[in-house]
Amino acid sequence: MYVRDAKNREEVWLLDHIESMGLDDTAFRSRDYVVAIDENSGEKAGFGRIRVHKFDPDSDADEDREVCELTSIGVLEGWRGQGVGAHVVERLLEYASDEGFETVYTLTGEGGYLAQFGFRRIDESKLPKPLRERLEEKRDGVDPNAKPLAIDVAEFRMPERLREAFKRAPDGRDEASSDEAAEDFGIDSESATYKYDTGR
DSSP states (O other), X not given: OEEEEOOGGGHHHHHHHHHHTTOOOTTOOGGGEEEEEOTTTOOEEEEEEEEEEOOOTTOOSXXXXXXXXXXXXXXXXXXXXXXXXXXXXXXXXXXXXXXXXXXXXXXXXXXXXXXXXXXXXXXXXXXXXXXXXXXXXXXXXXXXXOEEEEEEGGGOOOOHHHHHHXXXXXXXXXXXXXXXXXXXXXXXXXXXXXXXXXXX
């Protein structure tokens, strides 16, 4: 199992799973996502996103700097409980750190899950302005129970049980096919026409 940057061709797959899981697809860009992959089967197991909010570059105010939001973490049903989400979060925080962010914010009703990595609840008044606006949008839309959390990237910790579970994944799973289907590329196989007729 490993986590890598999403590819452009995975856009439809990401959007389908974001929709089916009821996650936030605001300002969707596939290049902001990472995807967890089983190296043996090639099966996609989970995904997540870092969204950078940019501010007025001409201002010196704290409110005008860039801030980083962790969002849309999803693990496919058959892969839950195997450390996939934890490693998606870890990879995204590494990315944020590499980009120079010391703090990462998230707006979620799943704060208990993220607390095990070091995320802590913060007061809404301490959120940068665009994230206060995002919090209201999320509460009005996909996550009525969303609360603001933050982590200092240097304080991230991976519980050993999740690291070990990830190493063992896919425990107890049937062998999955790594073949990509037309639907993975947004093609409706029922109505598609093909340039070359193979006679099949």
